[in-house]
Amino acid sequence: MKGFPKIRDVAAAAGVSTATVSRALSAPDRVSADTRAIVLKAIEETGYRVNHAARNLRRRQAGGIVVLVPNLANPFFSQILSGITFAMATSGYNVLIADTRQAPNAEHRILDYLHNNRADGLIVLDANLPEDVLSAGDTPNHHPPIVFACEWLDTDPRPTVTIDNEEGAKLAIRHLADLGHTRIGHLMGPPDNILTITRAKGARAALAELGLAIRPDWFFDGDFSLASGAAAAHAWLALNDRPTAVFCASDAMACGFIGELHHKGVRVPDEVSVVGFDDIEIAAHFVPSLTTIAQPRALIGETAARKLLALITEGRENGSATGASDVLPVQLVARESSAPPR
Amino acid sequence: MKGFPKIRDVAAAAGVSTATVSRALSAPDRVSADTRAIVLKAIEETGYRVNHAARNLRRRQAGGIVVLVPNLANPFFSQILSGITFAMATSGYNVLIADTRQAPNAEHRILDYLHNNRADGLIVLDANLPEDVLSAGDTPNHHPPIVFACEWLDTDPRPTVTIDNEEGAKLAIRHLADLGHTRIGHLMGPPDNILTITRAKGARAALAELGLAIRPDWFFDGDFSLASGAAAAHAWLALNDRPTAVFCASDAMACGFIGELHHKGVRVPDEVSVVGFDDIEIAAHFVPSLTTIAQPRALIGETAARKLLALITEGRENGSATGASDVLPVQLVARESSAPPR
């Protein structure tokens, strides 16, 4: 960073002022085609690169967006991140990532991103942040625009990018009913999570529509993880009166559930059908391959990123940060793990 | 970002100069305990937050590190990223991520990170970058320090954080031999990849040590992905004379291999034993659960991050960027997918 050419050097090489060089880069149509060419050549020759810190300081911006991920180690998010970086690639904004559940002081550091000039915008994938963290954005111009993706807050009017979770759950239940199942259970995500609530609601609604039993002892607790799926397998085994099909609120849980049943000698789908949710990559290759509700994860990330960019630009131009919310479609993918009951 | 308090406001509130405020924050022992307390209180009251752009400009730094990931959508990397953000959390550096294989212009944008004042350091997880991209760092002070993690370049003396890939492959082969297998194949990663080369080398060495056959038709081509594992299953099925065990260079390939064999009615480990590499989370829950070589992914990320931080600091203090390289240990985890041959 020491001997790097600066805009002054380029200006000297091109025989123009620094203002012209700056304009040739950031507002090409404000300089004549001739000088622009000269400036670009000078940039080429000197090997000049803008200093982002200087630019950001002057423009009063941060130059990046932050993605708040509840748990980076969870592969569910990797494809969403991929969609985000894809959409951001040409924008000139950096993509920073932060794990909201990671010690030390996760909460404190998030606040730092929120109030701060560290990010021009946020994509929040974790709606279970401490209440006060997000409400810190009360005073509208004290924080950058926020887009929620995947998860959201019912009480919060900010724009979101989600999928139709309720419909997804209904598709799953109807699929099992179509196969002939009448005894259907549901393995849920973490309590309080909006996805858990919405998917469970959809499952209940579909069961009711179909006139099927909604039995509390067939609604198993989980937390979206593989391990909780395995734990649910034990709960299922412990029942006297078991459902013949289980709709799991995540593929990870479905895999954990099936894997553990397999250890106990219970075959899927012979003895119990399983439907997952997410369509993670392994679902198609699992044994048995997993029937699931596909959600377009990369597209979610991409959409959220574009929406955020729009908000950032809009916020700069006028003040009206409108927040239409996108709901992306889901799709049933039928595979081996679901079959008619014996 | 408009009406935010600046250091001047804090200085006024505390009745000191901006220099003192700055020092109270960045060099606490250069101000007296009393004034420090006063300044901190003033910061609290005004709600001041440093402007990173200004700080970075003045300090001639970028304030962040970049992680170059070959494919963000690949969950293998999520845990490494997690380790990196964990180690970086308290450092004050942002963690930026960039996908090196992502259109448009991946190559061009990487160069931007390399030469540029966008990052104070890089963690590179992709050693297959175009030759000239990395060699752009010839002139030592024209680029930030780089640490390679997982993958590395044989020709490059820069510091690396890796695992003992050769030993891992040997563990896998020996494990299969211990079970009684004498006909052992190997499903490889993408050609030219250093991990592919090293693991295949370890596998060959172990086979040789054990006096077992090294048959070219039992070395299958792959690319670490699930799909290539499934493709290898067809290659295996097509052989007249099949190995009774296959060591796969990634868990994803092992899962794809097993999943596809299962579709074709071939049971694992009954008809063929399989050992993977990585110990991704699903390995323990797969059907059958996967015997594999565990590598400490989060630790790799964490170690790389700390090493990079050390290089950044060192580079600022004196110029000698030494690059000891860490090799982290691997471990065999025996599960159901490997058993004695029939």
Add this chain to the structure above:
DNA sequence: TAGTTTCATGCAATCGATTACATCGCTGCA
């Protein structure tokens, strides 16, 4: 007691790009 260190603090230059405003030369119209 005079001279020397040490410590805490203030002053003001500085990092490098952007941009409001001023300037200059043309064109076009009355």
Add this chain to the structure above:
DNA sequence: TGCAGCGATGTAATCGATTGCATGAAACTA
């Protein structure tokens, strides 16, 4: 011919924190 209008460019202030140097007071030394 004269003046408004416009486009291209230059001048210089500005973004906000950091830090080299200077200052003054206190502590220490001989």
